[in-house]
Amino acid sequence: MSEKSWKEISIGAVCWKPSTALLTGDWRTYTPVRDPAKCTRCLLCAIYCPDGAIHWKPERNDIEFDYNYCKGCGICANECPTKAIEMKLL
Amino acid sequence: MQSEWKFTSKDIAEKPDLFMSGHRACAGCGATTVLRLLMKATRGPTIVTTATGCMQIVSSMYPYTSWAVPWVHTAFENVAANAAGIEAAIKIMKKKGRVKHSHVDVIAIAGDGGTYDIGLQALSGAMERGHDFLFVLYDNEAYMNTGIQRSGGTPLGAATTTSPAGTVVPGKLETKKPITEIMAAHEIPYVATASPYYWRDLIIKTRRGLEVEGPAFLHVFAPCPRGWRTDTAKSMELAKLAVETCVFPLWECINGEYQLSAPSKAIALSPEKKKPVREYLQLQGRFRHLFTPKFEKLIDEIQKITDQRWQRLLKKCGVSASKT
Amino acid sequence: MKNVIKQKVVALNGNEAVAYAVKQSDVDVVAAYPITPQTIIVERFSEYVANGEVETAFVCTESEHSAMTACLTAALTGARTFTATASAGLALMHEMLFVTAGCRAPVVMAVANRALSAPLNIHGDQSDAMAQRDSGWIQLYVENAQEVYDTVIQAFKIAENPNVLLPAMVCFDGFIVSHSLENVNVLPDDAVKAFLGMRQFPTVLTHDGVKAPFRLDPEHPMTLGPAAFPNYYFEIKRQQVEALKNALSVIRQVHDEYAELSGRSYGNGLIEAYRLEDAEVATVCLGSTAGTTKIVVDELREEGVKAGLLRIRTFRPLPVDDIRRALQDVKAVAVLDKCISFGGFGGPVFHEVRHVLYDLDKRPVLVNYIYGLGGRDVPPWQIRQVYEDLKGILKEEKVKEPVNYLGLRE
Missing domain, CATH: 3.40.50.920 (Rossmann fold)
Structure with a gap:
């Protein structure tokens, strides 16, 4: 068992791992796929994403889907003003 | 009110998430979008406390945490008292030179159960005592964490597991408690409603709530696909429709002065923009039974109550009712 | 006893002895709700606040539940905290007593023991505190106003000991002790301050992978009061057992140290x-x-x-x-x-x-x-x-x- 004993953990039930270690992307059924040609980089998808799974990369002036966390809810596709995102069963 | 904070969507997207990815919320959870945006609006050292509920459980499954800021949960009914204790401690320890930050913001977060119902006493007490903190209600209109039971925030006609739509009872028989008006009646300096669809408005209001000295109350609409029986992709659309139908108007009450926020003001000025509640209800499984001959009349009732509440709000905001 | 510090004798009832001890203990936050027969404690303390005799944030909560909650979170923020209650008030705190112990918040509470309803009764018995004996708190039962005074001071030092870090209640019989006037020897203010020192914080591992003092502090963000399911809940409870075990020797040690200072002892403290x-x-x-x-x-x-x-x-x-x-x-x-x-x-x-x-x-x-x-x-x-x-x-x-x-x- 990988879990620690009571002597090995800090007192007070202080959390000792960030949830970013939990890859919730494996919950996903449909996957958002973007058409970069239609995308205006308005960032609405990144703002609305409940999972913080769409990152803005200023150095590339572009967004990036983080499929480690994307649960496939489809909010990004629903809200995209140019309909640049499609939910696909991959 | 302090100087308005100017920001672009890039500023918001670039700001690191203080409510981190990997949380265990359902896909399409409106409340998590609310929390992400809320945390993007923070202005410096911040301590967050959350009542028992969806947002607590999905973000703090030991040994994991989704909180990049100091965060504490203690129980369900007392998050305002959590905030009161933290605020009092920070204030006195700062005076004694044991807190080096010039200011630490305190945010209390609760769902509708922890606000409208079991949490109301602690909330009212903390507001009356004038503690300097922001209370954020993410309202998904039922006890979602325990499996969709009715709350004081559940709207009329909604089916929940304790107000099911049966053959004779059409879901919840009572209307949604006007919690924000109740908080405004506490005469605290800042009270507002917000919807995550209008994300800029939500961020501005969060910042105002933090900047104001004394208690602030922010009521945020939080669609819940699981509990509302809605498409996970539609959470933001519903957050928009609730405002467009005036089911959930956006307004502020600053030092006792009511004012409509831009999206609702636009409807007040052009009443033809106001959409019928039917458009909002029909997207949701929790209202499905209303679209049957037996319970159809309740839709008219919901429309009537929505209109009455909207008219009352317009009056409070000094907008002539005749215009609408 | 040799080297006993010079003390003054003050006429105090049990409740006033509590308030006096709290005043001298440099408490940061007092959050309380009045209830007979404890009310005099919060009343006296309010007077200290009103007269500027203490540097304490005094939070008059709307219930005992919120009083315990505010003490808990204030303690987790790093404050020395105190509250007082009895009977129905303690019963209302019941839920939060377990949370306070489970969160390892060293809150000190005076309990003027009083009967529980029904029928309603304001007089003394120990049903209130006994109903909380499995809440994870340290429970000290004292005999008279002098011991109340001495023990409240000791309780802060016991509770805040990093090997203990548990809440402690000082229980005394309602009216018999709470309202009876006695001659109480009190230590000089600075002697109490020196005896207690500043709060100590053990170091804990956070989600950032750093070791930091156990408290809510923007300097070192940490998550407290999480949900722990079958994979860890049991281990966390076992730690509380150990802390209470550690408390046995700490109570004795603090008692002995205090006896040397004051010249007063109560058996071996246990x-x-x-x-x-x-x-x-x-x-x-x-x-x-x-x-x-x-x-x-x-x-x-x-x-x-x-x-x-x-x-x-x-x-x-x-x-x-x-x-x-x-x-x-x-x-x-x-x-x-x-x-x-x-x-x-x-x-x-x-x-x-x-x-x-x-x-x-x-x-x-x-x-x-x-x-x-x-x-x-x-x-x-x-x-x-x-x-x-x-x-x-x-x-x-x-x-x-x-x-x-x-x-x-x-």
């Missing part, structure tokens, strides 16, 4: 054995009843009866070895309970003492007396009757009734 060395018959009790019983024991000793008394000062953690050692050679023991455990076999103190003695090869005969409920007075002659009963048991070598009611009209 138990007080009164004329027990060669005792054949003895009673066991908590709180102010010990004062009455000591007089009776002295009288019986004058009469040649080998009588003794064991006062349990620390009830949680239970000083098992100390109780065993104190009672192992006594022939017959009567345990006095100012509380009923409905449907159980006797009162809670009886349960514990009888249980602890079970493993002895040769153990005393034990009987239980429920007494003083709802503030019913227990005069010395009734205590004397208990000793007479014990003598009868020894003579007849038989216990007629193991659980008895003292001072009840049959």
